[in-house]
Amino acid sequence: MGQLPVDGDTLYLGIDGGGTKCRAVIVDESGQTLGVGNGGPANPYHGVARALESIDNAADSALRAAGLPREAKAQLVAGLGLAGVNVPSLFQVVQQWDHPFKAQFLTTDLHIACIAAHEQDNGAVIVSGTGSCGFAHVDGKTLTLGAHGFPCGDGGSGAWIGLECVKAVLLDSDELGPKTALTDLVAEQLQARGIMIVERLNGAKSSDYAKLAPLVFNAAEQGDEIALRIIHEGADYLTAIARRLWSINPPRMSMLGGVSQRIVDWMDKDIAERMSAPLRQPEFGAVHYARTQFAALAEPVA
């Protein structure tokens, strides 16, 4: 084990906490990365105790990677960007956590992803992964759109595309909706047709529906009418999100998440062309957030 950092050195911990895993990074005052680590699921919407444990484990793992002793945890200024804390009651619970760090600054995973994508406070991001949402931050003003979860929202996300696909295939199988190439594609992937699809999806999570999304993109590229309708509807929703985010004039906008690379091609051209590549990973946004919030605390009162 290494030594505790010398007095006066501030170390920053950045946490990117999502529904399936949690990433941590430790960075020193000069901005150098000392170590990275991982933990389990960290979305408090799916369990607060589990999320806090995952964050703690990810911090330990990053400390080990940095060659620092566990006691150094009490010197870390932590920035936490977590999924689920857009729900006010969950923000409260995590905010009141008796955390093991020197200081804790909490915000959403979207916010730190946005900071990281643009390497500055101001900017906007649209996420299309298993779920979907939009976020912009401009001079202290924020705008969050979507992030409503499955099945109530998340238009244009993998889970939404997968659910719309299943709905269309079941209508086709009942001869109550148009024929679609998705029927055979889903039959191949799930080894099921008609009512057997319902059996196969008993207890399915949003991530299970998201696994069907690539089929819908493939069918749309082959010109299937139903697949085209689904992809266009999803892309139009994300385009509408982008237009509202641009309305508060962020300097840059990026698309994030596993579905974004494919769906961006179906969004309105003027919007798609204005997207910029994300510059850094979200956990570095959490570090930046911790650093600026900590510095603001230290400033003399005006």
Add this chain to the structure above:
Amino acid sequence: MGQLPVDGDTLYLGIDGGGTKCRAVIVDESGQTLGVGNGGPANPYHGVARALESIDNAADSALRAAGLPREAKAQLVAGLGLAGVNVPSLFQVVQQWDHPFKAQFLTTDLHIACIAAHEQDNGAVIVSGTGSCGFAHVDGKTLTLGAHGFPCGDGGSGAWIGLECVKAVLLDSDELGPKTALTDLVAEQLQARGIMIVERLNGAKSSDYAKLAPLVFNAAEQGDEIALRIIHEGADYLTAIARRLWSINPPRMSMLGGVSQRIVDWMDKDIAERMSAPLRQPEFGAVHYARTQFAALAEPVA
């Protein structure tokens, strides 16, 4: 406790097993009702052991009401109409149950509801309650439509209407969809707006969404465009089911379930006018099914 029925008397048990409860009736050879009873949830899709226990409890409860001893259970010829057994693997599991009856004849809740509604084997029913589906039986040929469950199917059901309502209200709250009167109606019922609705519906079941359906009918009657779109889309789906069911020429068709009374007014007029009132409760259809199946077994081989 009463006496065992005399030798030679066959008693019939009819079971109507749904997702929230299970109803039982015991009827004698002459068709007279001896006793009725109740049990817990009996949809094996949500737990096989629980469903079988509920059926057994409902039978015990009907035996008590009939003044018959528990041992009389072994003399009952049982007809079981269960939700969920349209899924083939679940039909198998219940079929192979080491049941406590003299004989067991298994079919779907839809099938027995259809027999009961028309007091004969041939007929058709459309259910719009928490979920939705259609069923017709004509001279040994059956046609089942929908019954795909929430959130993949169940168009025009209470849960579907409630989910579409929440989706529209969240789009309104993000200013990504049209304004709708549903926003204030949902705010009043759930005491929540925007992201707080998502918090309120964390872990919500299909029956929770169905509680919002009356708001959508109310708003549609007041002319709200979004509510009208939802109700029309749901009613059109049920109309399409009805047209396909009529195509196999059932003698009668009925609408069943808590939402059917309100949504039938929005279906195509020619279809709505051809609906007939259901004649009996589903558990009596289960008795009829048990009786005809048992008689067929006793017939000499041709």
